[in-house]
Amino acid sequence: MRFSVFLLLAVSSLATYPSVEHEHLVNVDSTPGSWLTHGRSYREERQSPLTQITLDNVGELGLAWYFDTGTRRGLEASPLVIDGVIYSTGSWSHVFANDAVNGELIWQYDPQVPKAWGVNACCDVVNRGVAAWGDNIYLGTLDGRLVALDRQNGHVVWTSLTIDPTRPYTITGAPRIIKGNVIIGNGGAEYGVRGYVSAYDAHDGSLRWRFYTVPGNPEEPFESTAMEMAAETWSGDLWWKVGGGGTVWDSMAYDVELDLLYIGVGNGAPWNRHIRSPGGGDNLFLSSIVALRPETGEYVWHYQTTPGDSWDYTATQHMILADLMIDGALRKVLMQAPKNGFFYVLDRASGELISAEKYVPASWASHVDLSTGRPVETENADHSIEAKTTKPAPFGGHNWQPMAFNETTGLVYIPAMDGLAPYSTARNFTYLPGGHWNLGQSESDVVLPGNRHLINAVIKRIFKGHLLAWDPVTQKEAWRVEHETMWNGGVLTTAANLVFQGTGDGRLVAYRADSGEQLWETRTLTGVIAPPISYQINDEQYIAVMAGWGGAPTLAFNLPGSTNGANGRLLVYKLGGEANLPVTPEARTIPTPPPRHGSEESIDAGQVLYNTHCGRCHGAGLEGSGLLPDLRDMGHDGTANTPEVFKAIVLQGAYREMGMVSFADVLSETDTEAVYDYIVDAAHTRLEEREASPFWREVEAWFMDLAGALIVWFI
Numbered sequence: 001m002r003f004s005v006f007l008l009l010a011v012s013s014l015a016t017y018p019s020v021e022h023e024h025l026v027n028v029d030s031t032p033g034s035w036l037t038h039g040r041s042y043r044e045e046r047q048s049p050l051t052q053i054t055l056d057n058v059g060e061l062g063l064a065w066y067f068d069t070g071t072r073r074g075l076e077a078s079p080l081v082i083d084g085v086i087y088s089t090g091s092w093s094h095v096f097a098n099d100a101v102n103g104e105l106i107w108q109y110d111p112q113v114p115k116a117w118g119v120n121a122c123c124d125v126v127n128r129g130v131a132a133w134g135d136n137i138y139l140g141t142l143d144g145r146l147v148a149l150d151r152q153n154g155h156v157v158w159t160s161l162t163i164d165p166t167r168p169y170t171i172t173g174a175p176r177i178i179k180g181n182v183i184i185g186n187g188g189a190e191y192g193v194r195g196y197v198s199a200y201d202a203h204d205g206s207l208r209w210r211f212y213t214v215p216g217n218p219e220e221p222f223e224s225t226a227m228e229m230a231a232e233t234w235s236g237d238l239w240w241k242v243g244g245g246g247t248v249w250d251s252m253a254y255d256v257e258l259d260l261l262y263i264g265v266g267n268g269a270p271w272n273r274h275i276r277s278p279g280g281g282d283n284l285f286l287s288s289i290v291a292l293r294p295e296t297g298e299y300v301w302h303y304q305t306t307p308g309d310s311w312d313y314t315a316t317q318h319m320i321l322a323d324l325m326i327d328g329a330l331r332k333v334l335m336q337a338p339k340n341g342f343f344y345v346l347d348r349a350s351g352e353l354i355s356a357e358k359y360v361p362a363s364w365a366s367h368v369d370l371s372t373g374r375p376v377e378t379e380n381a382d383h384s385i386e387a388k389t390t391k392p393a394p395f396g397g398h399n400w401q402p403m404a405f406n407e408t409t410g411l412v413y414i415p416a417m418d419g420l421a422p423y424s425t426a427r428n429f430t431y432l433p434g435g436h437w438n439l440g441q442s443e444s445d446v447v448l449p450g451n452r453h454l455i456n457a458v459i460k461r462i463f464k465g466h467l468l469a470w471d472p473v474t475q476k477e478a479w480r481v482e483h484e485t486m487w488n489g490g491v492l493t494t495a496a497n498l499v500f501q502g503t504g505d506g507r508l509v510a511y512r513a514d515s516g517e518q519l520w521e522t523r524t525l526t527g528v529i530a531p532p533i534s535y536q537i538n539d540e541q542y543i544a545v546m547a548g549w550g551g552a553p554t555l556a557f558n559l560p561g562s563t564n565g566a567n568g569r570l571l572v573y574k575l576g577g578e579a580n581l582p583v584t585p586e587a588r589t590i591p592t593p594p595p596r597h598g599s600e601e602s603i604d605a606g607q608v609l610y611n612t613h614c615g616r617c618h619g620a621g622l623e624g625s626g627l628l629p630d631l632r633d634m635g636h637d638g639t640a641n642t643p644e645v646f647k648a649i650v651l652q653g654a655y656r657e658m659g660m661v662s663f664a665d666v667l668s669e670t671d672t673e674a675v676y677d678y679i680v681d682a683a684h685t686r687l688e689e690r691e692a693s694p695f696w697r698e699v700e701a702w703f704m705d706l707a708g709a710l711i712v713w714f715i
């Protein structure tokens with residue numbers, strides 16, 4: 001009896017879960033209600049052909065259902081929708097399969113990533129989604145595994161380790177699948193790794209090919225002729241010991257007709273070119289778009305956006321393929337708005353540069369020379385002798401948040417950012433293996449103001465975000481919408497002249513695609529960074545988005561105007577939806593800190609050490625977004641309230657299982673006590689501020705705002 005029920009289930013499942021094949025992925029418009037691959041199609045344009053939700057009725061959108069992923073870490077996934085099931089990923093590489101109509105959880109998969117691996121993730125323990133092929137879906141885990149899961153029940157079909165586990169590699173990007181090859185890269189260039197992209201057989205997980213993006217040990221043979229060419233553009237011998245960087249951590253696109261796979265390559269390791277390659281050189285294929293044969297990984301062409309990158313100006317940002325009429329000719333183009341501030345339009349058959357213009361302020365280069373295809377650097381680009389303040393910041397003019405291209409308006413919608421950062425050169429660079437950044441910057445050149453209100457006032461003025469509608473033919477802005485905060489969501493556009501974007505201040509908004517006029521918005525209770533998607537089932541169109549605040553700048557800063565007010569959720573909207581989000585008021589009490597401890601000198605030393613080693617995850621100046629514990633709260637659970645307990649955590653790794661690894665390789669006992677002294681002092685200061693009169697708090701806020709404005713003016 002049990003066997004026959006099982007058979008019945010198996011048969012009905014076969015009927016409702018047809019295999020995803022090449023023909024489906026190259027003809028996604030034949031199943032417009034689905035979302036079969038990361039960017040909806042291989043062209044990655046993120047335009048849905050669905051038109052039930054229109055300019056006229058978009059105001060009637062309401063919540064259909066939501067699913068709580070159970071964490072407050074970042075959510076960056078673009079879900080897939082196949083045959084009535086929506087597949088999304090949460091933090092720590094969890095996978096969720098929900099009924100796309102009512103949200104019921106069908107299965108979930110937790111790959112059990114060791115929490116201690118989180119220290120290797122520069123930019124939060126995020127994941128950008130799964131890929132589908134055959135009867136499986138495919139996941140890259142934070143600790144470098146590629147996992148095939150049975151799409152019907154989430155059972156593991158095979159697992160392949162894609163990395164050297166002795167190096168701080170991660171995977172956060174979504175795989176792409178081309179003719180049975182699962183393509184996956186990795187992250188880790190901030191720490192020091194060698195970048196590559198690999199293809200695995202979708203059936204059994206065996207490695208088909210691997211393309212390295214930077215050369216390795218000069219004493220070993222080149223893996224490819226492309227590496228032989230690249231090696232000519234590097235100097236010295238430090239780079240390959242650190243790793244060189246060039247990780248392929250996010251974007252890819254595939255041209256079906258030209259049979260070309262495009263990969264976006266990341267920044268150098270270390271960042272600083274004067275240390276990485278002291279004799280100069282372009283350092284191929286850092287910050288490049290590279291075209292490969294998807295069946296062999298053979299190199300075809302490359303275009304380097306930032307030769308000799310020294311600013312974390314990755315070219316891993318979203319790439320969109322389109323056919324544009326330029327100067328009277330229909331051109332097959334690839335478009336990218338990488339971190340470096342220029343919007344590029346390339347001929348995707350040859351890699352030839354068609355045009356490049358600044359889409360945000362950029363001070364490192366004056367322009368891109370169309371005859372050479374190279375940027376013309378300004379004197380601001382040279383930070384070998386003295387520190388320079390340069391635009392854009394390492395967060396980029398645009399980061400991983402996907403853009404969208406609307407074929408009717410002809411516009412590309414960019415989650416754009418203004419910003420700047422100090423860049424400098426370390427006097428004595430020492431490579432630190434393991435989970436430490438190796439940027440080659442001089443930490444002492446980057447002095448953060450001690451007052452947290454002042455930090456926030458400065459950040460608010462330096463970092464700004466907007467939704468930018470960009471005409472790729474004229475290389476000009478069509479319209480923009482300014483946002484409250486710099487860090488906002490990816491973009492969806494639809495054939496009904498609509499654009500959808502979530503925001504860092506906790507909204508999902510619909511705009512007219514041709515004008516930017518706002519038509520609808522709803523509260524999401526927490527900041528949104530993921531891109532919305534759209535699907536249709538039983539004649540109802542849905543808009544789905546992962547709402548969960550996180551990512552690199554949210555760990556480092558409590559971004560002004562942002563909110564991290566609820567658990568991360570998958571939110572799904574439809575016309576007339578009547579569900580409500582549970583409003584969970586924050587029961588936030590400020591614990592009484594342990595007594596002040598240590599001398600003024602120790603507290604000051606602790607502040608510098610904290611900002612060097614701890615602030616990247618726990619918040620600069622102890623001001624984070626609440627993704628990781630606010631260390632000023634320590635002791636609230638009756639534990640880490642003495643210097644001894646604090647040292648057991650920081651030096652002996654007492655909280656390793658929770659993700660807090662030992663820092664004994666960089667901090668001494670005295671250092672650790674100084675950090676403790678600083679945190680306790682800051683906890684008392686926070687308490688005193690709470691107890692101050694509202695009037696004086698306002699006066700201080702006003703004064704700090706003014707001071708922040710002055711600081712930014714002087715920069």
Ligand code: CA
Binds near residue numbers: 189190266267312314
């Ligand atoms: Ca980077």
